[in-house]
Amino acid sequence: MTKILLILTALQVVYGSNKSFINFGSFICPREDKALGQCLRNAFNSYVPQLATGVPEYGVPPCEPLLVPAISIQQSAGPISVTSSYTDVSVTGPSKMRVKNVEVDSKKHQVIASLYIPELRMKGNYNLKGQLFMLPIEGDGVFYAKYDDIDATVTIILGRKRRPNSVDALACKSLEVKFHVGNASMKLENLFGGDSDLGNAMNKFLNENWEKLSNELQAPMEKALQDVLKPLADHAFSILDADDVLLP
Template sequence: MWKLFLVLGSVSAAHAGLGKSFINFGGFICPREDRALGRCLRDALNTYIPKLATGLPEYGIPPSEPLVVPSLSIQQSTGPITVWSSYTDVTVRGPSTMKIKDVKVHSDEHKVVAKIYIPELRMKGNYDLSGNLMMLPIKGDGKFSAKYGDIDAVVTINLGRTPRHNGVDALSCEDLHVKFHLGYASMQLQNLFGGDDELGNTMNAFLNENWQKLAEELKTPMEEALRDFFKPLADHAFATLNADDILA
């Protein structure tokens, strides 16, 4: 997939005739120095990210939205929130609207850190939960929807090496973590309390009035979904690059 982002095969400095101080990332001629390389990666990614939603058939890249998370289970027991919940067939829309604000390459630490802004993420799926929210009992199962907006995310990628048959190690994504801060959130849970509309409407209103305290319940699934969105991209991208082009 990252053919679309960076190069479609690492064009090393030697092969591109650019000298050892530059790397060609899909037409972006990037200096290998960490700070300049980070800025170049940022610009390259922002050029191609909007095309993710519909995909690029010419490169064999299918549409990336909606992003599907088959299942997640969460047990949260902190302070006034004690909830056991599971989510299935969750779809997420909005990742392709993101903008890369900053990329920092730490070649000596074998790490890349990207700061990202996402205007809005929308989730839909099935839920099953029970527990207590701020001393109020809650129980239900059915359909749910949620919106998260003004998201500032930090994606941390740990880099490694993968041997190739030609003796030149490929760059690899050893691990990837996503953390984010929300500007706003709203959610709607159907069929709360066995379908009692009055209790269900009251609880949904309570959830949305107190979203800042309660959004942690769905923050984990969102971080998992974003990790699932980024990880395959990173895997494909780094597999095309020579490790010595990036790592100190």
Template sequence: MWPVILFPLLISSVVGGWEKKFINFGSFVCPREEKALGRCLKDSFNLYIPQLASGLPEYGLPACEPLVVPSLTVEQSTGAIRVSSTYSDVTVRGPSKMKVTNVDVNPRKHLVVVDMHIPELLMRGRYRLHGNVLMLPIEGEGTFSGRYSDIDAVVTIKLGRAHRENSVDALSCDSLDVHFHVAGASVQLNNLFGGDGELGRAMNKFLNENWQKLTEELQAPLEVALKDFLKPLADHSFATLNADDILYS
């Protein structure tokens, strides 16, 4: 977990074969030993993730926040909630505040598993819904806002090889999947029941008291949005390495 500024010290302190023990990873020189490599990758990701909000033009990465989810449809038919809803023009803010807490590298299985914490995700957009809640008909169309708080996410990256002309294979991010657990959530649906204030407030209160159900239905689209946020970072980060630097086979 040594920054590049310490590179000359590494050369002077490691006698012979140092290039087999360390990997250049962005602005870091990382040990190849699995646990030390995981700690070094954690520090490297935490350096780059905040910069993704405004983009990294030197690496060809555009601004990634807010995330935009053009549209999604949710069918809820569990317990007292039976609602069909669509959401459009959804923007998500907060991914660039995430912190990587642990990285496990498994060169034999070609896997990198990243644990991270996201303080909150803030969503805004438009909605349309109809259905029944506690046998009460519900309908509405308008704007909404939502907040997910204290999110613990697990990112699983499958590594592979990318052919290079006249050179050794590069490391590639063949796939990236995100799954997370949410500690709390809230939502505000405006213009429920055609703008009936009393009914709208009562329904928003009920939905927020049963936020786990809302989270279950909206989690999959948000996991896809986080995947879209993280994949360019992983693509760039691992493409700078030679496959043989990480993979055992």
């Protein structure tokens, strides 16, 4: 281990003085946009396993489980009119994500990362009331949901952060998450006061129309992932000098 650290230190000294390379933690990355993106992809993937327990010293919260306090949904289309709320939602699976690609645009001050998340599993409490094809529907209990094959895009806008008596640090000005779900399923317990026949029929209907339900739940999930990834990006980019990445 000592020999590895000595070699790494020596490399950092050699490449750190070369403006064609950037020291990014334990990674020595080429400055050119395409090569830098590939290097950042490898660096970010080295961070991902730490997401489950979080990295408190860098302000990165644990994401297993990821907690979403409340979600409210109003659905009204044709014969469907349903108001539902979901509380104390816990989500597992974010720490299994992998960064597939990173594109750096030093002129636009932008980084776009493509992620793949095999699955997200959700559990929480729900309350639902409304009408479905003139049939009154209500329920109050526990729900389970699962998203599969998620392709996510993370768009980061870079900026500068002043350092006292030093050059500006690179900063993550904003971070936005958007994702596409390959498949989704949901189960609501205690629908219609526990009537199993009506409950099973309703769950069947929900799962046959999972895309609409997925779209309704997607925005809160994107926000929750954003809240996990933003502190990670804040720390990761703050170790770099802004002038090493941003072009005028």
